Amino acid sequence: MACQGLAKGETTNTLKAESESLKAKLEEERAKLHDVELHQVAEKIDALGQFVMKTRRTLKGHGNKVLCMDWCRDKRRIVSSSQDGKVIVWDAYTTNKEHAVTMPCTWVMACAYAPSGCAVACGGLDNKCSVYPLSLDKNENLAAKKKSVAMHTNYLSSCSFTNSDMQILTSSGDGTCALWDVESGQLLQSFHGHSADVLSLDLAPSETGNTFVSGGCDKKANVWDMRSGQNVQSFETHESDINNVKYYPSGDAFATGSDDATCRLYDLRADREVAIYSKDSIIFGASSVDFSLSGRLLFAGYNDYTINVWDVLKGTRVAILFGHENRVSTVRVSPDGTAFCSGSWDNTLRIWA
Amino acid sequence: MAQPSSCAQSSNGVADESPNMLVYRKMEDIIARMQDEKNGIPIRTVKSFLSKIPSVFSGSDIVQWMQKNLNIEDQVEALHLGTLMAAHGYFFPISDHVLTLKEDGTFYRFQTPYFWPSNCWEPENTDYAVYLCKRTMQNKARLELADLCAESLARLQRAFARKWEFIFMQAEAQAKVDKKRDKIERKILDSQERAFWDVHRPVPGCVNTTEADIKKSSRMKQPHKTRKSVYGLQNDIRSHSPTHTVTPEVKEPTEDELHDQIQHCQEQLDRHRLKMSKVAESLLSFAEQYLEYDPFFTTPEPSNPWISDDVTSWELEACKEAGQQRVKRWAFCFDEVMKDPVGREQFLKFLESEFSSENLRFWLAVQELKKRPIREVPTRVQEIWEEFLAPGAPSAINVDSRSYDKTTQNIKDPGRYAFQDAQEHIYKLMKSDSYSRFIRSSAYQELLQAKKKVQPQNRPRHTHASLC
Numbered sequence: 001m002a003c004q005g006l007a008k009g010e011t012t013n014t015l016k017a018e019s020e021s022l023k024a025k026l027e028e029e030r031a032k033l034h035d036v037e038l039h040q041v042a043e044k045i046d047a048l049g050q051f052v053m054k055t056r057r058t059l060k061g062h063g064n065k066v067l068c069m070d071w072c073r074d075k076r077r078i079v080s081s082s083q084d085g086k087v088i089v090w091d092a093y094t095t096n097k098e099h100a101v102t103m104p105c106t107w108v109m110a111c112a113y114a115p116s117g118c119a120v121a122c123g124g125l126d127n128k129c130s131v132y133p134l135s136l137d138k139n140e141n142l143a144a145k146k147k148s149v150a151m152h153t154n155y156l157s158s159c160s161f162t163n164s165d166m167q168i169l170t171s172s173g174d175g176t177c178a179l180w181d182v183e184s185g186q187l188l189q190s191f192h193g194h195s196a197d198v199l200s201l202d203l204a205p206s207e208t209g210n211t212f213v214s215g216g217c218d219k220k221a222n223v224w225d226m227r228s229g230q231n232v233q234s235f236e237t238h239e240s241d242i243n244n245v246k247y248y249p250s251g252d253a254f255a256t257g258s259d260d261a262t263c264r265l266y267d268l269r270a271d272r273e274v275a276i277y278s279k280d281s282i283i284f285g286a287s288s289v290d291f292s293l294s295g296r297l298l299f300a301g302y303n304d305y306t307i308n309v310w311d312v313l314k315g316t317r318v319a320i321l322f323g324h325e326n327r328v329s330t331v332r333v334s335p336d337g338t339a340f341c342s343g344s345w346d347n348t349l350r351i352w353a
Numbered sequence: 354m355a356q357p358s359s360c361a362q363s364s365n366g367v368a369d370e371s372p373n374m375l376v377y378r379k380m381e382d383i384i385a386r387m388q389d390e391k392n393g394i395p396i397r398t399v400k401s402f403l404s405k406i407p408s409v410f411s412g413s414d415i416v417q418w419m420q421k422n423l424n425i426e427d428q429v430e431a432l433h434l435g436t437l438m439a440a441h442g443y444f445f446p447i448s449d450h451v452l453t454l455k456e457d458g459t460f461y462r463f464q465t466p467y468f469w470p471s472n473c474w475e476p477e478n479t480d481y482a483v484y485l486c487k488r489t490m491q492n493k494a495r496l497e498l499a500d501l502c503a504e505s506l507a508r509l510q511r512a513f514a515r516k517w518e519f520i521f522m523q524a525e526a527q528a529k530v531d532k533k534r535d536k537i538e539r540k541i542l543d544s545q546e547r548a549f550w551d552v553h554r555p556v557p558g559c560v561n562t563t564e565a566d567i568k569k570s571s572r573m574k575q576p577h578k579t580r581k582s583v584y585g586l587q588n589d590i591r592s593h594s595p596t597h598t599v600t601p602e603v604k605e606p607t608e609d610e611l612h613d614q615i616q617h618c619q620e621q622l623d624r625h626r627l628k629m630s631k632v633a634e635s636l637l638s639f640a641e642q643y644l645e646y647d648p649f650f651t652t653p654e655p656s657n658p659w660i661s662d663d664v665t666s667w668e669l670e671a672c673k674e675a676g677q678q679r680v681k682r683w684a685f686c687f688d689e690v691m692k693d694p695v696g697r698e699q700f701l702k703f704l705e706s707e708f709s710s711e712n713l714r715f716w717l718a719v720q721e722l723k724k725r726p727i728r729e730v731p732t733r734v735q736e737i738w739e740e741f742l743a744p745g746a747p748s749a750i751n752v753d754s755r756s757y758d759k760t761t762q763n764i765k766d767p768g769r770y771a772f773q774d775a776q777e778h779i780y781k782l783m784k785s786d787s788y789s790r791f792i793r794s795s796a797y798q799e800l801l802q803a804k805k806k807v808q809p810q811n812r813p814r815h816t817h818a819s820l821c
Contacts, residue, residue, distance in 0.1 A: 015611035022618035033628045041633035045641070051649070056659040075667060076658075093658065107567050125567070157568065164724030173568065183726035188769075193613075195606070197568065207691045207720075208780060217572075227770050231617060233624075240372050241569070250639045252632075259372035259569075261379075267636070269627040274636075280424045281434055283379040285372055294647035296640040303376075304437055313637060320430060326560050336670070338648040339659045345564075353648075353659040 030272045038265070038274045042313035048296075051309065051319050056339065057095055057351040061088060066343035067124070068158075068330050072113045075336045079120045080349055081108035087122045089134065092341065092351050101132055101142045110158045114165040121149070121168055123156035129170050131182055150180045157199045162226075169212060169226075171198040177214050179226060191224050193231040200244045206251045213254050215242030221256055221266060235266045237273045244288045248312075249295045255312075257286030263300050265312065277310045279317060288330045293337030301328030301342055307352070323350060371572045373565065377441075377471035384443050387418060388463060394418045399460065407537045409447060409460040416456045432456055440562045441470050445548035450499070450556045452548070462541065468549040470563070476553050479520060480583045482509040484550060486524035491531070491543075501556065527584055549583075642685060645678070675699075680800045684792050687784040699800065703791045711748035712779050712787070715741045719776045723769050734767035742775070752778050 064084035071078050076093040085106050089099040105126040112121045114131075123129040129150035132142050150156065154173035161168055162179075167188065171177045177191040177198055196217035204211045211232065215221045221242055223233040240259035247254045253267040253274070261282050265275040277298065284304035291298055291312070298310040307328055309319040326345035333340040339353040370378065387393050394414050399406040412435075419431040435454035439445055444461045445452055454461075468474070485506040513520060531539060555561050606614070645651045653666045654676075669676075675695045683690040683699075690696040697713070704710040718741070722733050741750050742760060752760070756774040763771040791797055 012608055012611065015608060015615065016606075019611055019614045019618065022615060022622070026618055026621050029622060030626065033626050035628055036630045036633065038629070038633045038636065041630065042637060045637060053649075093664070109568070155568065162724075163720075166724055166726045181727040184728060186727055188727065193617075195610075199568065207688050208777075217569075227773065233621070234617065240370075240375055248636070248639075249643070250636075252639075253636065259375060261376075267632050269635075270629055270632040271621075271624055271626045272629075274629065274632065281430060283383075283434075284376055284437070292647050292649045294640050294643035294650065295636070296644065296647065297649055304434070306433065313640060320427075322429070322433065336648070336653075336667075337646075338653060338657050338666075351659060353657055 059349040065345040081111040215245040259285035301331040442552035
């Protein structure tokens with residue numbers, strides 16, 4: 001009936017107006033406690049000196065763009081995945097390839113190392129996350145032992161084991177995140193709240209931690225409670241897709257890298273954005289970010305083929321690293337903080353220290 | 354055949370642009386400033402032998418302008434950004450297929466907006482064939498096809514054997530139009546056209562800047578894009594065309610989603626927030642405290658394996674002897690003790706001496722429970738209940754009555770979080786009570802002063818094989 005339609009339209013409009021006014025009120029409340037800027041408080045500490053950061057290893061072997069990588073807890077092994085469908089496990093220290101798997105799809109956008117070091121997970125355009133146990137027998141066909149764990153309705157953008165080999169957290173182009181039991185493939189919890197593709201997630205570093213943060217194409221960064229599936233905090237200040245999210249080592253804050261060419265720091269206790277890392281000369285999107293062990297440095301990989309190193313507290317750039325010949329797609333610091341690894345569309349990975 | 358002007362303009366302007374458009378927009382802003390009459394790069398016509406080279410500027414001109422106008426201190430950075438802009442086709446070296454920026458006397462020219470990447474060209478091979486074919490008709494030594502182009506032309510002739518007559522006709526028509534143009538104008542347009550093809554059919558070894566991230570490409574779909582032909586238009590093809598923006602699909606929120614949003618906001622409003630000044634101090638002190646553990650600031654003992662090619666520091670870490678620096682960390686906060694396996698061992702020993710080790714054992718058992726496959730959970734929950742909480746439990750722990758009641762309820766339908774409340778209570782208890790005593794204990798102090806060495810337990814070395 002025409003008048004029912006009208007009433008419904010009015011309800012949606014009033015709801016929208018209410019939502020907007022609440023959002024504005026929330027911003028007001030957040031702003032009230034904004035008595036000083038982080039970089040102002042940081043004026044009292046010494047500026048950082050010159051850093052010597054060089055490529056210490058170059059890993060060649062992928063036939064196409066490197067899309068993702070992850071470190072093993074043994075601090076030297078890594079797993080990487082590529083557009084050509086290959087997932088490779090390397091001893092980055094010796095640059096030897098130890099395992100290789102060919103996925104049935106191209107664009108393997110996500111890969112992760114299990115905490116035990118005995119398995120890797122990966123996925124991408126196949127909409128799935130699969131776990132491969134790593135065999136000691138080099139001749140064994142890894143693909144034979146493959147276990148399909150997660151099923152999404154769009155591409156898998158990111159995956160991460162929790163503290164255990166038995167659970168995997170995934171994010172997807174279908175706009176959701178999900179927690180899975182590896183052994184049975186059962187969905188343990190799903191997380192709804194993003195209004196567009198979710199591109200990245202990171203688990204909180206705490207021992208008691210039960211939360212994770214996600215970022216996506218709706219420009220939002222959401223913090224989730226793993227137990228209830230609730231979105232407990234939300235931040236929306238970026239002007240374009242958030243490509244990557246990473247927790248600050250204390251777990252009280254997290255950084256984001258975005259297509260708006262900025263990286264930003266959000267603090268959970270202040271409940272707001274507390275720093276922006278940007279420069280006029282940086283116009284290409286940031287694809288990936290990670291902190292050094294103390295949280296003082298933020299390493300960010302960009303679509304302009306460079307890696308910029310930021311002083312997290314002062315907000316200034318301390319170094320720009322050239323070397324890759326195409327977009328940098330992934331940047332991760334090693335578990336003991338002695339180096340970081342970058343993966344690029346130039347088909348290589350580099351270890352920097 | 355769609356005209357560029359039929360592209361949809363986003364009503365929101367910049368805000369809703371797809372990621373690629375955002376970058377193109379920024380590069381175009383820079384180009385606009387470079388082309389500014391007063392403050393831009395001086396464009397000139399250079400006399401050479403018997404001819405003139407119209408509308409050029411040098412590589413050094415570009416670099417100097419960028420350093421002055423874009424806040425770039427470092428020349429290397431300016432060269433890099435300039436090379437990227439050239440690789441995307443916004444300006445190009447007039448005598449080279451390879452689109453880089455060199456800081457010397459090499460001449461460059463601006464690309465015409467018609468060929469800008471923001472127009473989302475995805476030119477078909479038929480267009481490329483028309484182009485190469487046209488080039489063979491233009492009888493100038495200067496424009497002779499390079500080996501690579503000749504190869505491409507031969508390949509396309511084979512691929513489009515049936516269509517070749519049509520392609521040939523198009524090429525002829527284009528060549529005719531070109532002939533009518535003024536000589537200088539033709540030089541400029543020819544070079545711009547060639548640069549366009551250098552972007553879309555890059556020389557092997559050059560980055561193809563038109564490659565898209567597949568995760569973003571779904572939002573760049575426009576119905577007319579793939580059908581837009583470079584050469585199908587009339588004579589005025591080279592006129593300035595408005596760059597169009599993409600209107601992404603905006604999902605209208607449903608009533609339910611709006612209710613959720615409202616509820617979420619209301620919950621957020623009740624949140625307790627800290628003042629920025631406090632937060633800043635906290636971030637600063639954390640970074641300061643951990644600076645000595647950060648290998649980018651403090652070289653690990655004896656060296657960083659990646660730099661020195663010596664893995665001694667990793668071997669030391671693995672041998673389970675907790676050095677002074679490692680023991681010091683346990684005093685930073687309770688989480689540090691709990692994170693470190695050796696820390697947990699020492700804390701457990703201390704609790705045993707105080708006859709309260711069941712607290713830590715309970716906490717560890719619950720952590721372990723959460724790591725098990727879901728299939729094992731009900732059994733494990735029962736075991737933990739029997740051991741720690743049931744009446745007459747051998748390692749009875751003391752929890753508040755509220756947590757106890759909740760837990761009793763939870764184990765009737767056992768899940769991974771059955772003991773969550775009890776676990777949180779026990780954690781708080783250990784943190785506020787036992788932990789501070791542990792840090793002040795003589796056992797800990799002796800470790801800290803490295804008087805006594807930690808006894809390494811019989812654990813396997815952390816090599817890849819034995820981790821499994």
